[in-house]
Amino acid sequence: MITIDRVSKTKSRTRILYDVSFEARPGRVTGFLGPNGAGKTSTLRILLGLDRPQSGTALICGRPYRKLDRPLTTVGALLDGSGAHRARTARAHLRWVAASNGLPDRRADEVLEVVGLTSDARKRAGQFSLGMSRRLGLATALLGDPEVLVLDEPVNGLDPAGMRWIREFLKDSAAEGRTVLLSSHLMGELAEIADDVIVIDKGRVVIQGGLADVTGGHRTLEDAFLALTAAEEGGSW
Numbered sequence: 001m002i003t004i005d006r007v008s009k010t011k012s013r014t015r016i017l018y019d020v021s022f023e024a025r026p027g028r029v030t031g032f033l034g035p036n037g038a039g040k041t042s043t044l045r046i047l048l049g050l051d052r053p054q055s056g057t058a059l060i061c062g063r064p065y066r067k068l069d070r071p072l073t074t075v076g077a078l079l080d081g082s083g084a085h086r087a088r089t090a091r092a093h094l095r096w097v098a099a100s101n102g103l104p105d106r107r108a109d110e111v112l113e114v115v116g117l118t119s120d121a122r123k124r125a126g127q128f129s130l131g132m133s134r135r136l137g138l139a140t141a142l143l144g145d146p147e148v149l150v151l152d153e154p155v156n157g158l159d160p161a162g163m164r165w166i167r168e169f170l171k172d173s174a175a176e177g178r179t180v181l182l183s184s185h186l187m188g189e190l191a192e193i194a195d196d197v198i199v200i201d202k203g204r205v206v207i208q209g210g211l212a213d214v215t216g217g218h219r220t221l222e223d224a225f226l227a228l229t230a231a232e233e234g235g236s237w
């Protein structure tokens with residue numbers, strides 16, 4: 001469960017988040033949708049304890065990230081890149097992260113298998129393609145078998161097969177009872193996978209609810225969003 005309650009943030013004297021509130025529930029894929037610069041990454045960074053809000057709270061399973069002990073066992077996150085040092089092999093990277101969270105070495109091989117990287121375990125992260133790096137990042141997020149997954153633009157730049165793989169993976173994760181929160185600026189992509197949708201624009205949540213409710217009487221989620229924001233300044237989707 002993820003609970004964001006009236007989170008506000010100012011950066012360089014500019015307000016970038018205004019009382020952002022939403023929930024992401026277990027067993028569901030929640031899509032956090034908005035154009036470039038809407039505030040998605042800023043919100044996720046606060047949720048993951050990488051930044052502090054001026055006001056409001058962001059909780060994972062009822063606690064702020066910083067209060068989780070062995071956080072990897074509660075939440076797995078995928079932000080930019082895989083997080084692995086270029087010179088480290090995939091397996092060495094995973095073993096290192098596992099050890100830092102008190103997890104056994106064998107988890108490295110288990111998660112490599114889950115993401116389909118077993119045959120690349122001895123390759124250095126610097127030799128990985130974008131799709132492989134994304135899989136390695138996901139493997140890292142899964143090390144602690146967390147009940148919550150948070151992913152920032154996980155399909156960005158992936159080829160259709162990679163996109164489909166992540167989509168299926170996240171759906172299966174939610175079906176197993178996990179809370180899955182993913183951000184995207186790709187409405188079509190989110191419409192394929194999300195059960196619930198939160199739309200953010202210029203730092204404010206403009207609508208949230210089940211996918212069908214948010215799409216409402218509109219043909220697509222994109223039409224719904226454009227109608228909501230009256231296509232201010234043309235947007236940048």
Ligand SMILES: Nc1ncnc2c1ncn2[C@@H]1O[C@H](COP(=O)(O)OP(=O)(O)OP(=O)(O)O)[C@@H](O)[C@H]1O
Pocket residue numbers: 011012014016034035036037038039040041042043185
């Ligand atoms: N360090 C900073 N100083 C000032 N403004 C910032 C800073 N970091 C982010 N911002 C601003 O905050 C707003 C939200 O940025 P954020 O990266 O959260 O958006 P986003 O929805 O993730 O966008 P994208 O889809 O482009 O990744 C943007 O207007 C951005 O310019």
